[in-house]
Amino acid sequence: MFSGFMVNAWIVASIVAVVAGVVGFFVVLRGSAFVAHAIPNGAFAGAAGAVLIGTDAIVGLGVFSLLGALTIGLLGRRGRHDAVTALALVTMLGIGALFLSLSSEYEPAVYSLLFGEVLGISPSELAPTAVLAVVCVLTVALVYRPLMLSSVLAEVGEARGIPRFGIEIIFLLIVALATTMTVPVVGTLLIFSLMIGAPAAARSFTDRPERALLLSVALALATVWAAIALSYSTNYPVGFFVGTAGAVLYAIGRLWAAVGRRRRPATPNAAPDTTHPPERHTILT
């Protein structure tokens, strides 16, 4: 299980899990699950386009995830955010359908982009993935405080001079970067489950943002490791275990929060709901 090609799978999957845990934490905090679905899925059109003109898939993925992120950000400023996200997604998919129909040799590759080939990662993919991951995590670290404040309390952030729109664009670009890096190695479906399941569960266990962020990364790592081990021994796809683990973790988190609330009904810290005002203050400290 730890020899030969499997070593690459373990390393890459761990890198992907760290990035998904960090970026996913903000995805869940900002209620942007749709964006985390739309950008990776839409970006696949870029990969189809790259195949058509004969360049590397990662270039196409990068270009399309950036375009998607900017479209969602710019149009979402005036329109309804979720409707705009849906429109950006289907437009990219429509362009992808056009690219596919023009090249017509791509269908098996579509499957691998959707569901990923964690166990088939080549050593040459290690370096670019690691570099993009470092860039991604560094960017988050750089904008950590304003991003956190703007995600939790946008109004207070604006009063302190943190532009809501600017932060939104930066956040979308981070998602785009994470997408470019993760989709070629693990597929769009897996990255989405990782970005939602583990962070959402982590938030149910603790109210403190730093702790939740660390827990989110830990849960994402645990999910991926367990999924690879199970996939190795059962031969079922990794994506199945990651998807199921996400839902199970979230269910456990909700149960935990519900039990905690019943035991200590007076303390506001026990409430998992972010709309609850007292908890917002604990996040600020």
Place this chain on the structure above:
Amino acid sequence: MSHFLSPLFQAGFFTSDAVHTALIIGTTVAVVAGALGVFTVMRGQSFAAEAFGDIGTTGGSGAFLVGVGPLPGFLIFSVLAAGAMELVGIQRGRGRDLATGIVLGAALGLAALFLYLGSTIHNTTGAAVTILFGSIFTVPTSTIPLVAVLAGIVVAILLVIHRPLLLSTISPEIATARGVPVRLLGTTYLLALATTVALCALTIGSILSTALLIGPAAAALRTTRRPGRAVLLSALLGVAAVWLGIVLAYDSYWWSAKHTSWPVSFFVVAIVFGVYLLSGVPAWRERRRTNRTTG
């Protein structure tokens, strides 16, 4: 997919059976999606509309596995998913996208499993790709009655619940105070949405399903504030986009020397996106005018 017009190109556009079927199904689907889409956009549940397409595909591949037609699998999975979303908390504004995301993540995991099992048994991965991109020109004529029945069910549900649904969409508090069963309405609406997506995705593909549900409705809601008018306008825009898309896709066969026709979904999506951008123009000019007078 690239050669779907080759058997038809000698016949003219208006004598082709495939085009007739495409026009009938496209129009029905666009009307239903346009009408329901207004509620979807107003309720901020575009993500659910998009997710049902993927979730249904899981059901479709599961049905493929046990040897049933795709529609029952699609419908059963969508209905289960609607229940799960309601359970996780789609009715709360803040957790809406998260609820959809959790359910979608689990469904996608199952899709990976079903497709893996399917490929070990039947040695094909074609089902998912076909459902994702579907082609309106390959829909068999025999599906028209089924489409009509499902469309009829959705329209009937909408006719019965549209007034209380509208109230509970705009102001859940007032609706609750007046004794409107807000949660029940929300669930009924989700079931109608799931049925509509199944109807759309299986005939025109899940890309167009989301495009027709969200695009015309979002554009209509930017032009008028009246829900009734928005429903009419949205249905009209959807039908226009589908017709124009079909004509363009049919014509695109002659555009290049290689005779590869471009997919309908590309044209319809491009038109819908363009219409949405145009619908923002009046508001944009209004803003510019007020900026000039004040500044």
